[in-house]
Amino acid sequence: MKRREFLKKTAVFISGASVSLSALELVDPKEVLAKNPDLRWGFLVNTYKCVGCGMCVKACKIENEIPWDANVTRTWVERYVITKEGKVLADSPKGARDGFTSKLIDRAAEGKELVPDKEIAQAFFVPKLCNHCTLPACVQVCPVGATYSTKDGVVLVDRKWCIGCGYCIMGCPYGVRFFHPVVHTADKCTFCYHRISKGGNTACAQACPFGARRIGNLRDPNDPVAKAVLTERVGILRDEYGTKPNVYYIGLNKEVH
Amino acid sequence: MxxxxxxxxxxxxxxxxxxxxxxxxxxxxxxxxxxxxxxxxxxxxxxxxxxxQFPEKYKGTEYCNECHDDKVESISKSGHGIIPCEDCHGAAFNHPEDPEKLTVDRSRALCLRCHSELYMPSSQRNDLPGINPKTHNEGMECSECHNPHNPSLEEM
CATH class of the missing domain: 1.20.5 (Single alpha-helices involved in coiled-coils or other helix-helix interfaces)
Incomplete structure (x- = not known):
């Protein structure tokens, strides 16, 4: 090879190699359009309004046929008690299926603990459910395409396609997925897809007497949930995971994860 | 080869x-x-x-209102008016065909979900009237004295 030829070929090779792989990726117009549809379901939880009655958990279990006594639930309510010394105690007996009726805080292996009223600095309830993330980690890890995100942003599980490997249950940073003891597949909150797609409310939001839970369309500027998300001081859970959750909380504390 | x-x-x-x-x-x-x-x-x-196509079980207060409009109207004016009917009366399913009659939850445990006194200073729970279930007529059903459709203590 001549020197001139060598230099020419090297120049071609280097310029070719410097083109990044992403530059060669074909842009799918469907994918681009899907990023901005006119419907994107979102959820708003007001932790000040929640009284921990657990009617949402009960309604969810009945509506979605989740076994009553099995230790699994699509939504649950956590109680946080922060003492004046700064100690954080949290519990959720049976996912708050029967509400919170006792002052005793369930500390698992350490037994039940009673915090005297005068030692309590802050105490509140936090309802939890699937965040229907924009970038759901659980969907990404599914090896068979059994869990997916719909056009309107709801993360669902295909019960016929799921092989029950449990990757998604491990992959969810929020721990909202579980193994359904009857269907034998992964299971999770569907935002009551069968209700909201017919113009209805979710079972949990409908059962809440205090309006602590609300579902709405985040793309509609006149939707009360979208308005609250845009104008009020809302927080999301575990922002650092980069999953872009779509459940927003009013009155979120740093102790809540 | x-x-x-x-x-x-x-x-x-x-x-x-x-x-x-x-x-x-x-x-x-x-x-x-x-x-x-x-x-x-x-x-x-x-x-x-x-x-x-998953079947709906909870139908909402508007559904109750289609037949029981007199009840819905009077109860919605009471202090318990914010509570959806189905929270106590149970999910409607296909009522009135199936089931013909709903099973009402009259248990003390149901009332205690909201009215067991807890000290929750950062929550609306603190604003609800609460009792200590151990000392307040233990063993009795709340509905023996209180009217769940009109919880006003003056009108008891």
């Missing part, structure tokens, strides 16, 4: 072909990359429809 090289190669090619044929029949036509792209939208499209 010798036959002992070709033969296993044919077996492999045959196997791959068999798997591809099986896949063609087994994987439904609507399975593939949909709206949310390959990473988040790789699924069987028909499943979305299946979820939409």
């Amino acid at each position: 010798k036959g002992h090289v070709w033969r296993p190669l044919f077996v492999v090619i045959g196997l791959v072909a068999a798997i591809l044929v099986f896949r063609m029949f087994y994987v439904p036509a609507d399975f593939g990359v949909h709206d949310q792209g390959y990473t988040f939208g790789f699924h069987r499209l028909g499943n979305e429809q299946e979820w939409k």
Whole structure:
């Protein structure tokens, strides 16, 4: 090879190699359009309004046929008690299926603990459910395409396609997925897809007497949930995971994860 | 090339072909990359429809109002008016056909969900009237004295 030829070929090779792989990726117009549809379901939880009655958990279990006594639930309510010394105690007996009726805080292996009223600095309830993330980690890890995100942003599980490997249950940073003891597949909150797609409310939001839970369309500027998300001081859970959750909380504390 | 090289190669090619044929029949036509792209939208499209057809159990107070409008109207004015009917009366399912009668939850445990006194200073729970279940007429049903449809203590 001549020197001139060598230099020419090297120049071609280097310029070719410097083109990044992403530059060669074909842009799918469907994918681009899907990023901005006119419907994107979102959820708003007001932790000040929640009284921990657990009617949402009960309604969810009945509506979605989740076994009553099995230790699994699509939504649950956590109680946080922060003492004046700064100690954080949290519990959720049976996912708050029967509400919170006792002052005793369930500390698992350490037994039940009673915090005297005068030692309590802050105490509140936090309802939890699937965040229907924009970038759901659980969907990404599914090896068979059994869990997916719909056009309107709801993360669902295909019960016929799921092989029950449990990757998604491990992959969810929020721990909202579980193994359904009857269907034998992964299971999770569907935002009551069968209700909201017919113009209805979710079972949990409908059962809440205090309006602590609300579902709405985040793309509609006149939707009360979208308005609250845009104008009020809302927080999301575990922002650092980069999953872009779509459940927003009013009155979120740093102790809540 | 010798036959002992070709033969296993044919077996492999045959196997791959068999798997591809099986896949063609087994994987439904609507399975593939949909709206949310390959990473988040790789699924069987028909499943979305299946979820939409899941049966509803809770029908909402508006549904109760279609027949029991007198009750809904009077109760909604009481202090318990914010509570959806089905929270205590149970999910409607296909009432009035199936079930013909709903099972009402009159238990003390149901009332205690809200009215057991807890000190929750950062929650609306603190604003609800609460009792200590251990000292307030233990063993009695609340509805023996209180009217759940009109909880006003003056009108007891």
